[in-house]
Amino acid sequence: MEDQDPKDEAYTNEAMETTKADTLKERKVSWAKLRRVDSLNIEAGNVSDVQSHDNSKVNWRITLLLAYQSVGVIYGDIGTSPLYAFSSTFSNKIPNTDDILGVLSLIIYTIILSPMLKYVFIVLKANDNGDGGTFALYSLICRYAKVSLLPNHQAEDRELSNYRLETPSNRLERATKMKVKLENSKVAPVVLLFVTLLGTSMVIGDGILTPAMSVLSAVGGIKEFVKSQDAIVEISVVILICLFSAQRFGTDKVGYFFAPIILIWFCFIGGTGVYNLFKHDISILRAFNPRYIIDYFKRNGKDAYISLGGVVMCITGTEAMFADLGHFSVRAIQISFSGVVFPSLLCAYIGQAAYLTKFPEHVADTFYKSIPHAIYWPTFVVAVAAAIIASQAMISGAFAIISQALSLGCFPRVKVVHTSTKYEGQVYIPELNYMIMTCSILVTIAFQTPEQIGNAYGIAVVAVMAITTHLTSLIMLIIWKTSVWRIILFYTVFATLELTYLSSVLSKFVQGGYLPLAFSFFLMTMMGIWHYVYRGKYTFELKNKVSNSFMKDLVKNQYINRVPGIGLLYSENVFSFDNLNQETIGCSGVVRYGYKDAIQPSAEFERQLIENLLEFVRHEHFILEGDTMEETTRPQFDAARLVHSSILVKEGSESESGASEVCSEPPSLSSGSIRPKSSNGISNGPIQGATEEMEFIQRAVSNGVVYLLGETEVIAKPNSSIFKRIVVNYVYHFLRRNFRQGEKTLLIPQSKLLRVGMTYEI
Template sequence: MLSNYKLETPSSKLARAQWIKDKLGGSKGLQVALFLLTILATSMIIGDGVLTPAISVLSAVSGIKEKAPNLSQGQVTIISIVILVLLFSVQRMGTDKVGYSFAPIIVVWFSLIGGIGIYNLIRYDVQVLRAFNPKYIVDYFKRNGKQAWTSLGGVVLCITGTEAMFADLSHFNVRAIQVSFSAVLLPAVSLAYIGQASYLTKFPEEVNDTFYKSIPGTLFWPTFIVAIAASIIASQAMISGVFSIIQQSQGLSCFPRVRVVHTSTKYHGQVYIPEINYALMIACVCVTGIFRSTTNIGNAYGIAVVCVMLITTALVALVMLMVWKTSILWISLFVIVIGGIEAVYLSAVLSKFIKGGYLPVALAIVLMLMMGIWHYVHVKHYKFELEHKVSGDYIHELAADRSITRIPGIGLLYSELVQGIPPIFPHFIDKIPSIHSVLVFVSVKRLPISKVESDERFLFRQIEPRELRLFKCVVRYGYKDSMEEAGDFEKSLVKNLKEFIHHEIFVRAGDPSPEISPSEESETAAGCKPRREASNGGIQERQGSSNYSSGSIVRSNCNGSSNSSSSAGGKAGAVVAEVEEETRFVQKEMEKGVVYLLGETEMVAKPTSSIIKRMVVNRIYRIMRRNFRQGDEAMLIPKGRLLKIGITYEI
């Protein structure tokens, strides 16, 4: 339970949400289905990151044939590929640096297409405005039958791009997107299509390239240049979205490790992933070079977009039930109206499957396999460590073993295991019979919330016997939080460790001084805040618990000083002296150096496993693990202070 969560009063909606949550939590089949549905949509969005730049740039560049009819489609394709390569080459600069020109270009673009639409409407046929009458939709389907239904596969391209707006939430707030979409984008695009419809009433034979043919001669070249710039910006938004969603998927252990570079100090969500950037560039170039036509790419694009929209509608309905506690009536209307429209469009675009529509499906299957296999092995790895965690007897035997050398400095041993000591630890002791003066078992956990406040990031527990100075530390991040550089992380961890030691010693001594009232807070040097009862994933924080060493985990909100007025006599003096001695010891060991210990775990399937499991774990997962970044790179661990410990787990 974190401060991001809120207390809710009991209600029928809350009871309904809890019932659904219990059903999902108690059904392995529902969990797997929900997981597969989610990574399918995620994979489609990543595939959209390949198709959007290809179709946007190719369609914009194709307009040059209006003024240079001698250019072949192959030459147009080469020009498009050059622009795509340049687009992906500047990604390393970050949206914060290349994005200053975005707003002016987009405003000019929408002003141009909206103005041209008004011009065409007035010049050719104002009566096309009658098409707003829903009666003409019915007449259209009666007149054209199956062809009208098939044409919806092309109509859906008029609304593509809206599915990518989530990417901009990392750059702008919700209100800015709502206002810009409603006041600028929607009117301008509507006027553009209305103007083209008016133009087609006079020149129906030019339906294949209406946009460029309907542009007044004097505005052609300015519109052409701005169209290319706008297509680049549209591609940029989708590429940024792919980076963002892969970063979040990686944080939830659903994507292999990749290097995430934060390109902006002002906007938290702006990231760049070099490996993904080059993979997208190669894929975009291949798609553009192979298909060459916006028609075939459009068939693939339509399927990807509508699938994402339909799955999003289903997941939003689930969020409305479980999180927003929305009325059943509104949820039903939402699913029937929005979901029904999307289902109709999906049925239409699926008719284009063999004409290029198979591409996003193929990409999604490959990405789903990657994400599913990575998550499956990650879960198996965690369960193995949980089942083989080190017993308390081993730690006590270790404390009594005089052959174990204590090394100066602080050791940080990384493990997925939240509770208990990972099996890599005795393996390390067996190979190198030594322990750092202070050893912290660090577990980095990504939680299904966007951000974790800094004062709630670290959870500590001391492992008995205390003279070993072994600690467990859970470091919690939201899926939008970024990991600190090594120096900043070490300072934060040691600072919170000293606060924990301060608080824990007072609790163990039975001194109530850490638990002060707000009125007393001004009298303390540290300003200790009362702890609150909370739990998160089996991690417990206890209110002044004296049996802390038996397994409770305490997070301190103190700043390291004692409240001298809260107790009197020798007992208080002894407690204060112990606090000062322990915190000085930790600080002294930090100054001697921090060493990172990381398990180099090799995952293999048991010999008795099925052929499929052996293929997945021993072949596919191993290939992915070796070709993506290792754990120390993903966690920004400095190589000069890293010690890897090899071990093999059979799952």
């Protein structure tokens, strides 16, 4: 082999080093892209004075405050279950005193397995960025697998996603195969949405039944001192009206006010339980041996199976721990339940069981009969207060879940009020509050006794828990990639437990069990129709939306007239108008409202928008001049606190007129500024320097702001079936006209609103 010329060798080495450097640079850029996190998502989480749900970022002082608040909001329902659990289980009488041991053992292990083990230590971790509930589980699954019925996996959607690399493993391979099967199935997306809507409907049904059940049970303590049951019903209705009227003050204030009362309540029931245990029968502690459950079923057979519908009353309100998670945090709920609620409940039920061993004939009024005479009236007052608060758990949970349903296009537009400046996720929905109040009052008047309501109550409680088990199992499989044996164990234990309870409570269908199913059918029909049309609108917009290339050609057109001022353009789809034409237009990125962001009044929204836009311009010019920062570290338009819409900033001579591209109703938002293009206020060349561009933006601000919103009419295609035409043209139209309109939801002033008529055929 010939010797290589030293010059050639040097040249070759230099080329190899250059190639290696280029390769490393490309690899660096590639890895940077893989690590890419949408800056708007980051900034949206950096809202000042708002506490994140991430436990690692929440200090212990805030966590303990949230734990304190959660006692007053979440646990009123499960905390007042000792009012009616034993009386619901033994509806007639106690046939054998040994049955008390069997039922107590059932109660103990039901509480240990369901709220403590399942929810506190497992399900709470299956949250969607801090939000809990059925829709949070569905949203989490849809973000990891393409199983949403919405076609929201377009190129622009992927640009707004986070990227993450995972180490190959058997669990990853198993999860990937399952994910592919779900995505390729035509049935799976429909089933997932159906189950989610069913679970949501059951939670709302639970929110309707809980106030009636709890308040009637507590007020029943004075039935020996009043002439008729009608008086108890009337008092209950008044209390319910007061309860729902207090919701507008928000979870933050309600939690601080209610927490001391519930803490006192837990002290009362826990202390009374310990007192009864030592006074009547300490040997009742034998119930911790599960053998007594087996003996109970052997003795009573079918009657024992039917009595499970009463035993399940001991875990009413368990789902609220998960549904209300958005109001608090995982760690706060774990602390409050483990430290306060769990030991108090066990003591209460053990004490009542000890009392019943001596006085089995008092089973119909177990709670009040077991209270020592000296503290009867104080306990009654606290019981009534606790029963009022018990309703708070499911009401707050219903607010949280419906706010999530709105973001996924599964519920008609309603007003969502963020009630706390300190903690994100605390919301109040006036329309839903009044709907639940009306239904709860009607249920109270119609059923009149907690025993009859209990027949319906159990179905709503257990159905939601069973749905949560199934969705959590799917998350463990495709997202957490948990060991298959742990998944099997989780599903086998909890699905068997809950389906057994569900089959038991369904046996009381005729006696009132039909009520939550009727509520669910109505709500599911409404949400299903709304989502069907929403999906059709979304697909229509995807097929007809304006492309970036069209917009680039549009802004280059010298014959396009520009109207002075700022135009805000709203759309439900993702827009991507970033840097359409550097010489004639400078778009500043996509501004988006997250569904957890508070809607700001128009003046505050405009102020924040302009401040952030000016800040972006300063950063952009600094980067362009220095040219020293990588693309992945360039600052983007701060989208914090800005909500679902699209913005286009325009300026021109006052004598000119113009038009804007208009999309349909909210939410989603893009932003930009069109530069001057002639001597009369519009120039063809680019603006030189940040100062000139900021002055240009401020001139646009002085000319005013206009909000452009589509006046959308959705109709079925002419060749559609009669059923589809009825659903789209009449039912959906009725829902849309009778719920909140877009400009009211987004707090758009009428004086600045410009509507553009549009017709969608789906």
